Amino acid sequence: MYGASDSQAQQSADGNDAFNDISSLPAPALKLKEPAVKAVPAILPGQLRPGQVRVDLCENGLPDKNVWPETSPISTEHYYAEAFGFFETPHFYTDTGVRGDRANPLFFRASARISLPAGKHRLLLRARGASCLFIGGEPVLSTPFPPEGRDDYPFSHQNRFLDLGPNCRFVQPGNRESWCFYEANGAEELAVLETVVGSYAGKNKRRPELGETVVAVCLEGQSNWTLLTPLDGKSEAMLQLTYTDTGWATYRKRIEEKLASANAEARERAREAHYEYWQRRRDIAQDWLASTREEAVPALPPGMPAKNTIDRFIGAKLEAFRGQSVEATQGSVDFFKDVWPILEGRCLDCHRGTKSKGGLRLDQRELALKGGKTGNAAIIPGHLDSGELLQRVQSIDTEETMPPKGERLSAREVTTLKTWIAEGAHWPEFRPVPTTLTPLSEDLAFLRRVTLDTVGVIPTLSEIAAFQIDNAPDRRARVIERLLADPRCADHGVGYWQDVLAENPNILNPTLNNTGPFRWWIHESLLDRKPLDLMVTELVLMRGSERFGGPAGFRVASQNDVPMAAKGTILGAAFLGVEMKCARCHDAPAHHFKQEQLFQLGAMLGEKPLTVPTTSSVPMDKLHAGGRKALIEVTLQPNAVVNPAWPFPEFVAPELAGALAENPTNPADALASLLTAPQNERFAQVMANRIWARLMGRGIVEPVADWENAKPTHPELLRWLGRELVRSGYSATHLTRLILNSHAYQRQTLPTQREPNPIYAAPSPRRLQAEQIVDSLFVATGKPFHTEEASLDIDSNRDMGNSLSLGQPSKAWMLTSTSNERDRPSLSLPRIQAVCDVLAAFGWRATRPDPASIREAAPNILQPAILSNGIMGTWLTVLSDDHAVTQLACDARSPRALVETLFLRTLTRLPSPAERARYEALLEPGFSQRLQVPTPAASEAQPNRPPFYVSWSNHLDPNATRIRMQQEAAARRGDAPTQRLQADWRQRLEDVLWSLLNAPEFLFSS
Amino acid sequence: MNRRSFLTTSLLAPFAFPLSRTFGESPIPAQRLGKADHCIFLWLGGGMSQVDTFDPKQLGQNQGEKKLPGSLYPSIETAVPGVRLCEHLSRTAPLMDRVTAVRSVQHKVIDEHAFATNLVHTGRMISGNALYPSLGSIVANQRGAASPEVPAYILVGYPNVSRGPGFLGTKSGYLYLTETSAGPAGFRRPDHLNEDRIARRKGLLEPFLNNASDGAAADYREAQQEALRLAGPGFIRHFRLEEESASLRESYGGEFGQRCLMARRLIQAGVRFVEVSHNLNFLNGAGWDVHNDGIKSQHLLIQELDAALAALISDLERLHLLDRTLIVVATEFGRPPEFDARGGRGHQGTAFSMVLAGGGLRHCGAYGLTDDLSKTVLENPVSIPDFHATILATLGVDPHKDLMDGSRPVPVTDGGTPIAALLG
Structure with missing residues (x-):
């Protein structure tokens, strides 16, 4: 070790519980041992750019244990950053742009020319992996490799984190730190930071994370710490990035946005490399369209409104059904x-x-x-x-x-x-349903519905205002375009595909049919608006990162006896409307697809023959125990070997793979091409039907995941939509646009109608999906979405096979089960649990061991209960300082204006005269005296030492339970109410807000 | 309020429409079904060491150079001649004629807590094709609550998928509370609200409820009105242990005992199934998962279990509820008689003990036989499906019937057979 004073965020320290006060510490002697990396890294001057930090990632030649490499590794990839503050590298993308894995461990080198003014400054180095800082070719500071994995580190070591005063943030869990004085002479120098990202826990690897890898500096005579930044060629001064909690949060947010766009560009480049193949696929699709019959668009019956082609199909069916329903009344x-x-x-x-x-x-x-x-x-x-x-x-x-x-x-x-x-066995096609068309919905009702259906949340005040001031005749089409281009569409889509594809990561010891967290691939696919055939192909090829967000995560099914058969059932239901859950163990009584077909599909997916295990079979003697013929049959015996083969020739001929697949000899590639072939009309129609069902409340074919016994209500429309999807290059956005612009979609809802209307005379009110409810509640209130990191190993002390981090959730879809099967309070995540409780009550699944295309929608009393009295409800209805309604209340011109704003923000409508009067009467008394000057806290000096953290590494220490119980109590209490508003008036406003958020109306899109 | 339609939609609805569709079943004679109405399911997460509790063997030695496999504590006699228990179960010992320690439970799953916990709760191996319901949800689904005023299934512990309703859906799910002072999630009003504010909120909500007069919104309104009522004093009082006498509360012991007392109050109110998890970390960090040093305070866990279990049995008996209430002590696996490097124990699924008490069963103190060190089952092996079948049969649920996962029939147990000797 180099620095004489270093502290480890993870160290089996004993004794010294006293906080370090750096001002009272003697200057550490700069006594250096053997350099960590023998050769000081050679940085070519031409590689550096003024004002930027060059980052080199070196993937080759790292030892397979926690030691530094003998020689300085060669760069395999580089990019430029703005400061010596790192928490994530850009993702590595493979194939057509799916997240892949870099080498683990990975060697990370950041270099830049710096210039510190003459003086004796303090320097701070923090990193998750072993790290070393060189200035002017000399090692100056280092941090060690992470310590061994444990579950009972004492908490006392957290008292030894460096306290560098109120202008420096504390070290984060799982990072190690060291500091020193550094004497600068004012000259320009080369600074190089090297760190090993990822480490070994015994023989296993840890997650390759940077944690918070930072070099910060505090100049002589000053007390504020800033990130070390490169010398700008133009101006003398280095960029000032304060290294406080808020400074870091601002910096991090900005860098996250930069990384997101760098990642998007990298995906785009990866797709470009496959442009030729996919262009060929597009050409094949167009040829196919040209060679097959176009669906005739029916004439619009008189009196039927139509905004586009969809309405012609709907109108013709409505007309036909009106005839039928007369007969049914006999x-x-x-x-x-x-x-x-x-x-x-x-x-x-x-x-x-x-x-x-x-x-x-x-x-x-x-x-x-x-x-x-x-x-x-x-x-x-x-x-x-x-x-x-x-x-x-x-x-x-x-x-x-x-x-x-x-x-x-x-x-x-x-x-x-x-x-x-x-009486004649009268059998009408549908239950009696309203056949009278409703008119177009009101503007604001339309805006709410279409916003929820695209971006997954209710419209904001500014979205409402923008829509209302737009006087163009095509303002609805314009708002649809704006929404379809909104990146939040991706957030809205993730939850659906998590269900359909049974995405099921587990943050702790994944043994419950868990998958990798391929949610990140789903999200990026939707962000990039990938054509559906490409997206399905990527899924089927199951490449990229298994544990960090690539579609390879779909491959995993922990503790499942035949993962590929399980995945086959998912693919069949998701993309072909073929339900094969039963075929996993036996031939089904109600479906003609046999176990063998499922295993053939699974064998294609897994690219090798599949063996039927005894555990996934039903013993025949049990079946014949009764008298009559058994309902189910077992035609595949245990230990039978099934070869890859396309099991659905009725949808598309297997020979087509030769012409379609990028690599036809690869069974998975052949499978992907047959699933997504334009000739496979079933695929396009299943996908079109899924999009239709989500927007229109029911599928043209029901159930959307099992077509075998279903009869389409609008077969011509279905075929037309399928072809439209093919024509558009499998663009879900195109199909969504068509549907949203139809009169059928934009009609007024009929509140009395419980079920979706199968002839689409009028939409039924639809209850928001769980994620829409939670995300909309945070949008409506402007309360920050704040939970723990979705991990039980925040300091990355465990083997990565046993502990994931799903990051810092900012949207409902990012959450997951807290997985406290152990019932240990020390392993609870109370804030995540509070949000999960709301989500689960409304049909979201915290774990998804099996696929599902529809969710339970029936009301139950847990739903209103958890919203009214639950912990998340408290966060939303206490007007804390960071609550957006607090600011609104402070700024409000009058009770009336405030009430109107609150109605628009929550219910996307203005209050009725009676509602306005009721709420004004409540908020008028004391309105003019509502503002007060916050009483200053007893002590001005806010300690910035963070509370103790709990992670797997210390959860067996008795303090862990105590701290978690405190966190649970704090979550239950919520944030303190603001001091800016007079208490009695504030409480009335809180009750107003509570009533708006708990109104049944909030939960429905009408 | 339109109660009828509420009952058909709400979480608290008794299961009004028993499934009549069946699938290859052979109904067992009704006389072999038990008559118990409630189940209190005590969960000892981590894996209770059977040789240190309900299946004591020769004394071992866990310290020093030469460790000897065996029990860590001496055993004592019980009310049933020939049936012995570890000395730390001294309060339960005199009651063993109301109890059967099933000593021959076995399964073959990997040594991982969540996985085995899932198996013992659902009775099934994990599968990618169905989300299987927990025992509590099956009972809730099949029997409903005994009173429309309470839910059928309450969990005192952390929510997780293993305890959930699986394909049976939310109406067969649980209400949960993480500790006795927490109150059930969603039904304990935030502490900062006084009665005036609650009344004001209700008054403001009322017009919105009146607006929701049609269709799906009206269904939701009914659920909401019911939720408002249940968050009031009538339902919440079942969670108020202060209403019990100090001496009774004391007899139940610490937080775990208080949870058991709450379970008794809840079944009295009509709850069908209460799962009570032993609050693990409080005593030794890892609870019953006594690896290494964790074993040093294992006797405290056993004593806490002893006090709570004995108090629960006696209290139910005093209230004439014992025959109608099945108490189950369950755990994900047992532990081997050998000791690890620091004197603790690893995991063992091939032979371990779970316990049944009350419920109107023909108790015999102990059932099943393991070898001299409780490593293998010698007589009367009981699989997890058998154990589930026994519990279900005791509660009057035909263990051979089918549940429906959509249109797919799924046998309620995975081929389990009830322990005939207990049901008689």
Whole structure:
């Protein structure tokens, strides 16, 4: 070690609990040992740019243990930064722009020319990995490699973090630090910082993180610390970046934005490299479109409004259905109320779709009339004696009777069926639904709905104002364009694909069918508006980083006996509407896809044959224990080996892969090409149907993930949308734009209508999704979204196989289960838990071991309860200093103006006269005296020493439990209310805000 | 309020419509189903060492150069002749005729807490095809709450997927509280609100509720009105331990005991299933996961369990609730008789103990037999599905029936068979 005074954020220190006061410390002697890296790095002057720090990343030649390399590693990549303050490198992207992994450990070198004024200054070095700072070719400061992994480090060492006064931030968890005096002569010098990113915990590796790798300086005679910055060629002075908590936060935010755009550019470059292949795919798609029949667009029936082509399809169907619904009102039995539940509940499990028992289908009238293999019609309208349905449900012969298992039909059910058949067995296509079209929605209702449907949150005040002052006739189309270009669209989409693709990372010991955190790939794919065929191809190829956000994370299924079969079920449901969950273990009773087909798909995905394990099979002897033929069959025996093969020739011929795939001999590549082939109309239609369902409340095909037994409501429209998707180059944005601009989408909702209207006469109010609710609550209140880092290893002390960090969440989709299966208070994350509680009540899943395309939407009392009384609700409704409504209240001109603003911010509407009067009456008393001068805190000197942190490394220390319990109590309390507003008036305003946020109206998009 | 429609939508709804669709089942005779109405499920996270508690063996030695495998503490006699317990279970010992230590539980999963915890809660291996419900959720789903005023399933511990409703959906989920003073999440009003403010809030919300008169918003309104009512004193009083006598509270012991007392209050109010997690860190950091030095205070954990369990059994008996309430002591795995380098113990799933008490079972003190060191099961092995089947049968739930995951039938246990000797 070089510096005489260094402290480790992780050190099994004992004793010395006294805070270090640097002013009282003797100057450390600059007595240096052997340099860490034998050769002082050779930096070529031509490589440096004025005013910038050159960063070299060196991926080769690092030892496989925690020691410095013998020779200075060679740079493999470089970029420029603005200061010696690092927390993240730009991501490495591979293939078409998916996150990949750099070498771990990675050698990181930052160099710049600096110039410190003459004097004896203090220098500070902090880093997560081992690090060394050279100035003028001499090693000046260093920090050691991270210590061994433990779970019971004492807390006392946190008292030994350097206290460099109020103008310097404290060291962060998992970083080590050292400082020294440095005598500068005012000359220009070369500063080089080297650090090893990532380290070994025994034989395993830790996450390759920079933590907070910083060189800071405090000039002689001064007390403020700044980041070391390069000498600007133009001006003498170096950039002033204060290294306080707020200074660092500002700096970090700016650099994060720069990194995000650098990352986007890197992805773009990676995609460019594959331009030719994808251009060929586009050409093939256009050729295919030209060679196949265009869907005829129907004429618009008279009186039907239309804003675009979609409305013509919808209008034609509406017209046709109005004819049908007249017929349905005949007879005394209500088919959907009385008959359908019997058929659905007791018959259709076996008698529907492509794999109906005895060849009989009872899910459509004409098929029921036709009958099954017995040759007898199941239903003969008007005849009570000869239809097989009535005979079998009344039979007492155990070989004959239906249903074959379980309770018999009740006498009442039989009578209902009889009456229905006697009266002619009327069977309308839909339940009775409103057929009268509603007019276009009000402007603000439209704005709220379309904003939620695109960017996932309610509109802000400025978005409302911008829309309202736009007088152009196409203002709705313009707002749609603005929203479709908004990067928040990506945030809105992540949660959906996390569900559909069963993204299931676990921040602690992932053993519960966990995947890698490929949420970051989903997010970047949506940010980049990747064509859907490209996105699916990237997913299927499963390349890039497994643990840090590439689609390789999809490959993982911890503790799953056949991961590729599990992934096959996900792909089938997501992209082909083929449900194969049952086929994982046996051939399904209600689906014709067999276990073998699923394993073929899995084998393609995994690029090698799959073996059927005994654990994923159903023993045949169990199946035949009963008398009648078992409902399920097992045609693949355990230990059977299944080779890669395209299992769905009915969608697209496997030979097409030869022409389509970038590398047709690779089974996964062939799979990707067949899934996404334009000739595979099923894919485009499934994707179009998913987009449609999210915007219109129901799919043209339902359920969206299982098409086998479904009948599309608008088959022509579906085909047209599928072709539009292909035509646009698989652009989800294009399809979304079409739908949002339709009259059908923009119609007024019908509040009395519970279910989505299948002919789209009027939309039904839709309850916001869990993430929309949480994110909108933070938008409406302007309260900062502040939780713990989503990690139980914030100091990166554990093997990276066992501990992830999902970073600092800023949106609901970034959260995950707190995974406290151990029930240890010391492993709780109370603020994350508080937000997860809200999300979970509204149908979000903290863990996703299986895929889901729809969420539970039924109301339950936990929902209003957790919003009204939950911890997150407290944060939102206490007017703290950082709450946006606090500032609004201070600035308000009148109670009326404040009330109007609050209504717009929360409910996207103005108050009614009665509401205005009610709230004005409440806020008027004391309004003019509401402002007060904050009473200064008892002691001005705010200690900037951060509270003790808890991580896995110290969670067994008894202090960990105590500290977490305090954090839990603090989370429950929320932030202190502001002193700027008089208490009684403030409390009234808080109650006003509470009522607006808890109004049922807030949760619905109308 | 339109209660009928509330009951069909809300979390607190008793499960009003039992599933009639079945799938390859063979119903067991009704007389072999038990008659218990409630279950208190005590969770000892970390892995309770069976040789140091309910399956004592010869004394071992965990210190010094030459360590000897075996129990860490001497054993004592119990109310059941021939059945012995560790000496730190001295209050439970006289009650063992109301208890059966199932000593032959076994599973084969990897030694990882979350994974085994998931198995013991759901009775299933993890799968990518279904999110399996926990035992508590199955009971909530099948039996509903005994009173419409309370939920069917309450958890005193940290929420996680293993305890969740899985494919049964939110209505079969839990309300949770992390400790006895915390109150159930969502139903404890923030401390800074006084009655005036609560009334003002209700008054301001009222017109919004009236606006929500149609469709889905009206359904939500009903849930909201019910939530407002439950956040009031009627429901919350079930969580108020202050209403119990000081001497009774004292008999239950520390925080874990107080959680057990709360569980008793909750089942009295009609809650069907209460899971109580042992508050682990408080005594030794790692709780029952007694590796290395963690074992030094294991006896304190056992004593805390002893006090709480004995008090719970006696208290339920005093209230004539013991026969109707099944108490389960569960854990994710046991521990081997050997000691690690610092005298603690590793993990062992191949043979370990879980405990049943009350519930109207024919108790025999101990069931199943392990070898001289409790490393292997010699007689009457009990799998996790068997253990679940026993609990479900005791609660009157047919352990061979199917649950529905959408349209897919999923057997309620993975081929489990109830322990016939206990159900009789």
